Amino acid sequence: MTIARLADLADPALAPRLVVKVGSSLLVDKQGQPRRAWLQGLVAELAAARARGQQVIVVSSGAIALGSRRLGMKGGGRASLADAQAAAAVGQIALAGLWADLLGAHDLAAAQILLTLEDLENRPTYLNATATLGRLLDAGAVPIINENDSVATQEIRFGDNDRLAARVAQAAGASAVILLSDVDGLYDRNPRDPGAIRIETVQGITPEVYAMADGGSASGMGSGGMTSKLQAAEMAGLAGIALTIGSGLVDAPLARVIDRGVGTLFLPVRKAGAMKAWLGGRLRLKGSLVIDDGAEQALARGGSLLAAGITAVEGDFARGDLVAIRRKDGALLGKGLAEYDAPACHQLQGRPTSEHQAILGYAPRSAVVHRDQLVLL
The missing domain is CATH 2.30.130.10 (PUA domain)
Known part of the structure; x- marks a missing residue:
């Protein structure tokens, strides 16, 4: 049996290991403050997934946004590479503490892992990440993963956490990825256009599917857009991993995606072996x-x-x-x-x-x- 519909994402038999990605605009408000009430609701959903027998990994944006506020930087910390690196160094402490506090309220241990593109492009360090993730999950922890923006450069970086989430899912042997963002799925055209229709299920990323993508991040706070999400779906699909795009602009976002079926589910068309999936996911x-x-x-x-x-x-x-x-x-x-x-x-x-x-x-x-x-x- 394989994942065939959004409701299957709550089935521990079909989706024993989930990766949930949270975008910057969901985690941090316009003033650079954590959206704590919303995060409490999401963490309650993650705890419920754990209670029904699913292991969970979180790929969390937000370090640069949090750090730039604390440092008083203009442009959200993205005015220059140096600003982004400095903001990330400060923001990662706040981000890790936030997740540890919220998960701790449900008696769940948070584990921070910072990764660079090079960490997952290099085969030995990729396998090390795989081993670490497996051990943390077996020990009952919830890994909180982000790109290591303090050392990443413009030339050597994922550039967005959508593709990082897909790559982490490959390394962790996950069953599915849920990308929570400021859109509730893939539309046949720009969702702001009248008559735009959300696509419920996609099987295989084709040039026609890419043509539906709209380039930017609606909030202006994150670094990804629909194109990066489609690239993530393509990477995940190569490893036999289903990927879903859903909106986080609501309370209890996982319930909206899974229970109400509001999102786009990308089904993998085939499953390559572990080595070939790693090759297919490499970006450089x-x-x-x-x-x-x-x-x-x-x-x-x-x-x-x-x-x-x-x-x-x-x-x-x-x-x-x-x-x-x-x-x-x-x-x-x-x-x-x-x-x-x-x-x-x-x-x-x-x-x-x-x-x-x-x-x-x-x-x-x-x-x-x-x-x-x-x-x-």
Whole structure:
């Protein structure tokens, strides 16, 4: 049995482990103060989920907003990278204390984990995070996770907690992700437009689904928009994880999503193995390999990427780096670990395997990207 409707998110048999993401505009008001009464209601819902046998992880925004108020910063702490890093350093203390206090009222222990993009892009630290999350949940704690904004840079960061939530769900082996935000789901157009219709269920993220997205965060306080939520759904789906978008602009938001069915449920279309799900969720691509139709068909049949099917090599990457595999029109087809660096790929592109040893001067590898180190999206 698998999750098929929003009501299934309350079933411990179908959703034994949940990730709930809370956006900045929900946690902090316009004056930079915690929305404590609303949070008390949400925590009561999380405690109820625990009581019925579900494990819960919270991905919480709000550190920058809380810290900027305490430091008296203009622009909500986002005027510069230095402001954001400083505000986050102060705000994380307040944020952790807030969650610890509220969960403690239900006799639940809060555990803080701060992550950077690099922590989850690197395989050993990703596995360390997996082990830590598992142990905390088994011990009865509620992990409270946020991006480590005090050390993250603009070049090396998730940039929003939607994708972080999906990545954490992969690492934790979660069944579902619930993104609470300032919208109550995906609409077929901008929800402010007259006649906009909320989509109840989506199976597979297609270009047509992305075309429905509206770019920004409505509150101006957070960093994500609908596009980042769709990217999160795509990442979660690759690991066989369902993802839901629901509004947190109400009291008891989980009940509105689960009991009343107000939200959009994204169903995974397939489940990749753990290694391939990790590859598919990685965000830092070092280059691209553009392939022809024959190579695309071979990949669809489960084959490796051979040099003969490569029509262009883009970027400067080393052996073992993650590269994009793209169609001729630039559309992203998949991701994989390169078996050669960029100069060698330039030498080999379009050439049959029988010529590789003469070109390279050494015994060639079996493929440019081996099927075991490649995931199609």
